[in-house]
Amino acid sequence: MPYPGELASKAAHAEIIRNPDVTAFLQECNYLTPPSDEECQAVAARFVPPLSAQVRTPAFVIAVDGSNHESSIDDKLPSTKIGYIKIGAVLIDLQQYGSLKVGKYVDPFRVAELQNQASALAFSIPSANIRWGNQPTVRESLRAWIDQQFYGPRTRFNAADPTTSLRSTLFHLAARRPGGLGTGDPYRLKIHKCPQCGNGPVELEDVPEQQYCPFCGAEVYPTDCLRVWEEAQEYQSNGVVMSRLMLILEHLVPFHYMRFLFKTAPLALSEMAFFVDGPLAIFGTAAWLHRSFMIFLQEVNRKLAKHGCHPLLMIGLQKTGQIVDHVSLIERHVSNDRLLAVDDEYRYKYILAGREPSRGGFGFETYYGQDLIYKTPTGRIFVFALPYPYPSKDEPGVDFVEEKVQFGHYPQLPTAIALINQLESDLYKNAVVPIALAHRYTAISLEPGGKVLDLLTRRALNA
Amino acid sequence: MTDFQQHLQIITRRVLSLERLWELARFQPNDAQREAIIHVDGPLYLTAGPGSGKTRVLLWRALNLIVFHEVLPGEVFLSTFTEKAAHQLQEGLQSLLGLVTNLTGRPYDLTPMYIGTVHSLCRRMLSDRRRFSVDRQRHRPPTLLDELDQYFHLARNRTWTEVRQCAGLEGDANGIINGIFGVRSESRHVAVTNCLALFNRFSEECLDSDHALYRLDNDASSLRNYLQTWNLDREGLSLLVRLYAAYRESLRTGNGVEQTDFALSQQEAYRIVETCTGSDQVFRHVIVDEYQDTNTIQERLFFKLAAGTGNLCVVGDDDQALYRFRGATVENFVEFPARCHTYLGRAPRRLSLEINYRSQERIVDFYTAFMQQANWAKSDGQDGFYRVMDKDLVAHRQSPLPAVVASTPAEPTDVCAEIATLVRRLLDEGKVGDPNQIAFLFPSLKYRGAMLDSVRRVKEALEAVGLRVYAPRAGxxxxxxxxxxxxxxxxxxxxxxxxxxxxxxxxxxxxxxxxxxxxxxxxxxxxxxxxxxxxxxxxxxxxxxxxxxxxxxxxxxxxxxxxxxxxxxxxxxxxxxxxxxxxxxxxxxxxxxxxxxxxxxxxxxxxxxxxxxxxxxxxxxxxxxxxxxxxxxxxxxxxxxxxxxxxxxxxxxxxxxxxxxxxxxxxxxxxxxxxxxxxxxxxxxxxxxxxxxxxxxxxxxxTEMEDADDPFPKGRIPFLTIHQAKGLEFPVVVLANPRKDDRGPQRVELLMRPFLEREPGEPLERLAEFDMMRMFYVALSRAKNLLVIAHYKGKGQRINAPFITLLDAGFPRIPTFNLNALPAAQEKDEALPKIYSFTADYLTYKKCPRQYMIFRGFGFVPARSQTMFFGSLVHRTLEDLHHELIRRRESHE
Structure with a gap:
């Protein structure tokens, strides 16, 4: 770390270059190399035309994206930080969207109107060296404040009804958790252990009152089940926590919509598509959520099928990442209007550079959707994911690794493709309009967004 | 309002459309159906042939009004002919509205909706103090007697004596009364039964006893001629009117509580609508099913209820008018456009549902040809017809294959054996899945309480091939x-x-x-x-x-x-x-x-x-x-x-x-x-x-009490009267007796005519023929895949004239009928979704499936009904208190 005003030496790297160990290390590294033309052609041959089918595109799209920013409270105290997360959900009426095109062009003013139908959840996070209320540590502050925000009126579909809060959605999902930590009761959940004493599991109810650990009497919170507190730092940036929480929220918010609609107007779900940014997967301490998502989606689809409705459409769209990198290498060899379901063999061979396959198949502990690569008739290429068609990866009699890549198991695939074709955007590479709008609505720019948040933090804390 | 809530509102508001609901309910209306469903303003005259999906249309019409036109359920008056139909419609509507709720989250409560038979709706109006009474002070509505209660009331010694005495009848009263009805009997049972049939007609025609007696005493030569033509006695008619007046008095005073019967409750409802200000606007939409079977008082009531809005929709088929003996006046339907003009001052929109979704093409052709065998013209045809003539029924199931077959013309025993063998084969070869999918229809099943020989023969023939019969109205x-x-x-x-x-x-x-x-x-x-x-x-x-x-x-x-x-x-x-x-x-x-x-x-x-x-x-x-x-x-x-x-x-x-x-x-x-x-x-x-x-x-x-939901038990062949079969359909129908003798107009009709205060309608001498045609039309149109007609021939045997013409030498007969070409009957697809309640159905079933089968499936009455009685008492007391509080509040304001 430099001192203020200090400039770095211009020759400091020479020692590294001269070090023979470094040279030897570089020579022994294995890494992903661009495929040859022959390999590319072989890979491209795996792509097939998508099944043509009569589809009924949904009436609405909800696209969710998130963004975060960490502000220091003062230039003199750069290690004292507050984090901000913004989760945006953009609602697009596709009929309205279809009418935007006038001739070859899209009416920009009306696109701007679309963005007015957006909602946002803003979360603040006590980061390094910040304590909230009477909480003794950053970690305790983080736990209490996250829980309060999940429960707050702004996260509710009906501000007067706490059972419509984001926290209640978490209860509904946690109740579906397989194994001993599931309760089967949407008003009760279990956290695997008390963050204070480490004993567990601890069962909590969806009630407004503060609840306490039965073992040690410490305060416990329903949102502790997300386990983001495990990565909290007292004196350093909590960027990791923020990233984890943002990822969780990006997936949780669509399920929040789904849960409430499922309860009040379930068939409306067959009229909707949900776009989230990134693969359909939850990483880190809250990865267990992916199983609850799978179970919940299965319940929704069963109900929709009972009424003769299409299954719910949820699409994870990846703008960046390993598959996107891989695709850019082979793109020119793939014909237009071609599709590929990324199977484990392909992934480990071409994308993950020969990494050892994981138990139960790729993403066994994290993914709830299948990645697909699609090149549109206009030549744009998309990496997207659809939810797995099973409530679990251990379905009896199902070879999940084989079955998950069969197109026939994804009745919503033709609709997804039609929707991507309809919504592909010139604005960003690899993006569809809803995600682009959600991103634009959510992204906190360094300037002026980040600067303004810095000012807010400083003014509020200094006041 | 949170952002989430706003999103939700946008979504649920826009995902709803009638077309989307049709799609979800897998209903594809044809053009006429669509028009009938979306028609909102003004009177609608909907002629609906058999199997043309009118019930669905009514259902969707009601839904369209409630969901898309902001009509509250309590502003819809939907009258059906039977409680079963009302029940089906209500359940169907509830189910479809459940679909809407599933799409929008908006709940609907159908409790305030007026849906039921006209009798039950009249009864409801009598107790609906909120909407049909100015001061909420009306007394408790009179106790309603059904047909059996009515009989017990009049047949009771005390009542019968009082009624006779009031009418000034002494001595051999029963013999005298029965004589007026053309029956030689001294039985009180016969006298009471005949009197009630006539009294009900009097009530349905709103007969005023004093006025009727005055007319009898002072009327002109036309009455004399009428009485002479039909060999009726003026004094006898006068006696019947006096008996009627005494019967009404007995209802008012007898038993310590005021009582009424079905027909009189309609009169009372009409009186209330007439006197209560604003009652012609209580219902924004009045919808009447089976309008061809309405009687005079009902017609007046419907027009009165719709007078404020003009939104009267009537649905029916004059060819299926069966209930003249209960006072139904088919002219109400045939002449509806003219009546509409008279009462509402405007012509109705006419729509015709002509696509038949029930029967094979040949069956539709056959019954269409059957109706053309009669002359429906009024006098020389210049004055119009006694029938709606411009119908063009088309079968949705087009097929050139024969679907109507007659037995070999023969003696009854041989005909029955031939049909029984055919039925056996239909079952053995899987053309029908259960015997209850084959209905045997008869003009009547019994005479004086005993099964008719013609019916018994068929039953025995079926039993001879190992089949069992379910004939609740036979015997x-x-x-x-x-x-x-x-x-x-x-x-x-x-x-x-x-x-x-x-x-x-x-x-x-x-x-x-x-x-x-x-x-x-x-x-x-x-x-x-x-x-x-x-x-x-x-x-x-x-x-x-x-x-x-x-x-x-x-x-x-x-x-x-x-x-x-x-x-x-x-x-x-x-x-x-x-x-x-x-x-x-x-x-x-x-x-x-x-x-x-x-x-x-x-x-x-x-x-x-x-x-x-x-x-x-x-x-x-x-x-x-x-x-x-x-x-x-x-x-x-x-x-x-x-x-x-x-x-x-x-x-x-x-x-x-x-x-x-x-x-x-x-x-x-x-x-x-x-x-x-x-x-x-x-x-x-x-x-x-x-x-x-x-x-x-x-x-x-x-024999009247049958299970409203599923009256035909599995494993047995139903024997039904044609009246009983109305509104039903079966994969195979056997018209087991195509004979109905013309015995002239019914006595009650003859006795009623002199008192009619409206145009008399169809001439007495043609009533029997018209009624016969309509009755057989109903029978023929019940069949989906196969219609079998018994063709009797021989000494003492005959079939009605239209059948003689149609069953000519070239007509397909059973021995040459190719059974292979017949489509197998599909399991009955519930046309209308059924609603199951959480407590009455789900919890009962969960508690004990057998108990559920007994009480919900077969309509057994629980033994401990006292608790239910007490529950009703509490409910009614609370309601009274509620009304009293509102009344006091309003009077205070």
Missing amino acids: RFLEVDEAYDLIGLFVHIFGYPPRADLRGHDYQAYMEWLQSAEAQGEALMHSDPLLDGYVKERRAELVRVAQDYRALLRTAESHHWDLRAPYDPDRMKRPLYNAHGYSDEGKRLLASTYLDRVVRERTAKGQPFTLGYILKRVTSIDWNVLDLFYRLCGFEHFKRMFDLAERAEDEGPVTNLGLISQYLARFMEQRVPIITADLLVDKLFQKLFFGSYLFALYRRGE
Whole structure:
């Protein structure tokens, strides 16, 4: 770390270059190399035309994206930080969207109107060296404040009804958790252990009152089940926590919509598509959520099928990442209007550079959707994911690794493709309009967004 | 409002459209259906051929109004012809609205909606003090008597005597009355039955007795000519009108509570609508199904209700008008456009549902050709027709394959055998899945309570090929095996009634039936020692309580205690306890501390029990006839019937048991809710149950009560009257008797005509022909895949003229009919979704599937209905309080 005003030496790297160990290390590294033309052609041959089918595109799209920013409270105290997360959900009426095109062009003013139908959840996070209320540590502050925000009126579909809060959605999902930590009761959940004493599991109810650990009497919170507190730092940036929480929220918010609609107007779900940014997967301490998502989606689809409705459409769209990198290498060899379901063999061979396959198949502990690569008739290429068609990866009699890549198991695939074709955007590479709008609505720019948040933090804390 | 909430509102507002709902409900309306559904403003005249999906149209029409036009459910008046249809529509609507709720989250409550038969809706209007009364102060609506109640009311000694005396009729009243109806009989039963048929017609035509008598006394030559032409007697007519006036008076004053019947309740409803300001705008939409079967008072009521908005939608098919004998006036439908002009001042929009989704093309062609066999023209055709002529029915199921086949013209026995063989093959070759998918239709099934020979022949032919028949309206219901079994055991328990001073064939036949039942009961007891023991125990119990009552009575008499005097335990208890012959069981009841406490409490309140009450109380038994019924059902013989139904092998016996439970419940409700010993002493109970109630059911040939949901048990071939088949459909229909003799206009119609205050409509001399055509049209149009017609020939055999013409030499006959070409019947696809309630269905089923089958599936009446009665009482009291509070608040404001 430099001192203020200090400039770095211009020759400091020479020692590294001269070090023979470094040279030897570089020579022994294995890494992903661009495929040859022959390999590319072989890979491209795996792509097939998508099944043509009569589809009924949904009436609405909800696209969710998130963004975060960490502000220091003062230039003199750069290690004292507050984090901000913004989760945006953009609602697009596709009929309205279809009418935007006038001739070859899209009416920009009306696109701007679309963005007015957006909602946002803003979360603040006590980061390094910040304590909230009477909480003794950053970690305790983080736990209490996250829980309060999940429960707050702004996260509710009906501000007067706490059972419509984001926290209640978490209860509904946690109740579906397989194994001993599931309760089967949407008003009760279990956290695997008390963050204070480490004993567990601890069962909590969806009630407004503060609840306490039965073992040690410490305060416990329903949102502790997300386990983001495990990565909290007292004196350093909590960027990791923020990233984890943002990822969780990006997936949780669509399920929040789904849960409430499922309860009040379930068939409306067959009229909707949900776009989230990134693969359909939850990483880190809250990865267990992916199983609850799978179970919940299965319940929704069963109900929709009972009424003769299409299954719910949820699409994870990846703008960046390993598959996107891989695709850019082979793109020119793939014909237009071609599709590929990324199977484990392909992934480990071409994308993950020969990494050892994981138990139960790729993403066994994290993914709830299948990645697909699609090149549109206009030549744009998309990496997207659809939810797995099973409530679990251990379905009896199902070879999940084989079955998950069969197109026939994804009745919503033709609709997804039609929707991507309809919504592909010139604005960003690899993006569809809803995600682009959600991103634009959510992204906190360094300037002026980040600067303004810095000012807010400083003014509020200094006041 | 949160952002989430805003999103939700945007989504749920826009995802809803009628087209989307159709898609979800898998309904693809044709153009006419679509137009009928979305028509909102002004009168609508909807002619709907058989199987044209009119029920669905009504359903979607109501939904469209409620969901997309902001019409509140309470602003819709939807009248159907049967409770079953109303029930189906309500359930269907509830289900579709559930779909809407599933899409939008918006809930709908159909409770305020007026949906039901016109009778039930009138009744509801009479008690709807909020909307049809200015001050909410109207008295409780009169008790409604159904047909059987009406009969019991008028046939009761006291009422009948009063009515006759009021009408100034002395001497051989029954003979005189029956004579006016053209019947030579002195039977009161016949006289009462005939009178009621006419009285109902009088009420439906809004006959004013005074005015009618005035007309009879002062009318011109036209009346004289009419009476002469039809050989009627002016004095006889006058007597009937006076009897009618006296009957109405008896309803008003008899029994201590005001009573009414179906027809009069409509008049009362009409009167209320006429007098209550704004009542013509209570309903924004009045929709009437089966309009061809409405009568005069109903027509007036409907137009009156719709006068404020003009939104009157009528749906019907004049070709299916069957209920003239109940006062239906088909002209109301045929002339609807003109009437609309008169009453609403505007012409209705006419739409015709002509695509038949039910029957194969050849069947539709056949019944269309059938209707063309009659001349429907008024006089020379210049004045129009007695029928809606511009119909063009088209079958949706187009197929050149034959679907109508007749038997070889032959003697009845041969025809029946040929048809029975065909039916056997249909079942064996899987063309139908269950015998209940083949309906045998007859113009009538019985005469004077006994199965007609023509019906019996068909039944025997079917039985000869191993098929069983379910014929609830053939013969008396009491002649089914299960009634013999049950009533036979009842005879063994209660004993015979004392022999009544009655003569006549009916009574003799009834007593013979009772003896047969007793013999059947004995056979059952013989075969089951447990049952035998149970029956004897109950019998002994009854004997014991009767003896106890006598013993207590003797003691009371010996002490000169008045039975109406207050019971004084200090003075009376000991002597009663020591009464000679008083049983130990009885003593226990008398000595109970609970009884002592209750007696003391009542005395302290100044409301002491009478001695008579105490004697009854300590000798009453703790079961009633329904309890007894259910306990008997627990024995092996009856248990087997439930097992059969549970395995879906034969539901006939259990269906019959369900009906018996309903009759027993009615007896309890109207005659004897609790069996007390005083009723047993002089065999009063036996008189009431066997001598009066059961006898009345027997001679009326009661068969009306059928399960509204699924009247045709699996495993049996239904034998139905054509009237009974109205509104139903079957994969295979056998018209087993294409003969209906023209006996001229019905007597009631002749007697009614001179009093009509409207255009008389179809001429009397053509009524029989028109009615015959319409009746057979209904029969022919019930078939989906195959229509079989019995073609009788030979001595004394004939079929009606249109059939003679149509069943010519080239007509397909059974022996040459290729069964392979016939499509197999599909499992009945529930046309309308059924709603299951959480408590009545789900929880009951969860508690006990067999109980669910019995009470919900087969309509058994629970034995402990007192709790339900109490529940209703509480409900009504709360409602009264509610209205009173609103009234006070409004008057204060």
